[in-house]
Amino acid sequence: MRLTALTASLFALSMATAIPTYAEQEPQHVMPSSEAPHATINVSTAWSRELPPNAPVGAAFMSIDNHSDQPDRLLSADSSIAAITELHAHIHQDDVMRMVKVDAIDVPAHGNLTLEPGGYHVMLIDLKKPLIAGEQLPLTLQFEHAGQVDIIVDIKTSDAGTSAAQPQMDHSAHDSH
Ligand SMILES: [Cu+2]
Structure with a gap:
């Protein structure tokens, strides 16, 4: 006992x-630090337009949301489908819409940046594969603060988006490559 x-x-x-x-x-x-590594950048509705098989260049569009308290910047993009990937803007110059390469695109704190036809876009130069509707292409984005963000871009039919807002693929403004 x-x-x-x-x-x-x-x-x-x-x-x-x-x-x-x-x-x-x-x-x-319950320490807040355990929740720290949340994604601050969210990319949605990434899309590109189908093109004829011989088209040398394409463009990718998307919506980028920044959930962080600090502004961020899209610094570069890269894709295995293109030899060169650049960040482009459209500018209105002498009554003509021209595309120009930009070094970075600002994403405001708690804000949105939309890449769309007639505006900012990711230019895919020297395509290695045709852009076919229904298929996808990989894209790696590099942000100043959020770092690397890998996304998948949906390729849509040629009538996707507003064709009126899509000027011809005039690359005469930047023949540096
Ligand atoms: Cu362009």
Whole structure:
């Protein structure tokens, strides 16, 4: 009987020491730092337009949301489907819409940046494969703060988007490549 009592008291002792230890660890589970590595950049509705098989260049469009308190910048893009990938803007110059290469595109804090026909876009130059509707292409985006973001771009039919807002693929403004 004494043995049982001893076991019981040892058990009680172990519980007594275990409970405070658990209690001490408890606050760590609710520390905000454990939630830190959330994605601050979210890219949605990434799309490109199907093109004739011989088309040398294509463009990718998307919506970029920045959930961070600080502004970010899209610095570059890269895709295995194109030899060269550039960030482009459309500018209105001498009554003609021209595409120009830009070094970066700002994404406001808690804001949105939309790449769309007639505006900012990712230019895919020297396509290695034709852009076929229903297929997808991989794109890697590099942000100043958020770092690398890998996305998949849906290739849509040629009447996708507003064709009126899509000027001809006039690359005369940047023949540096
Ligand atoms: Cu362009």
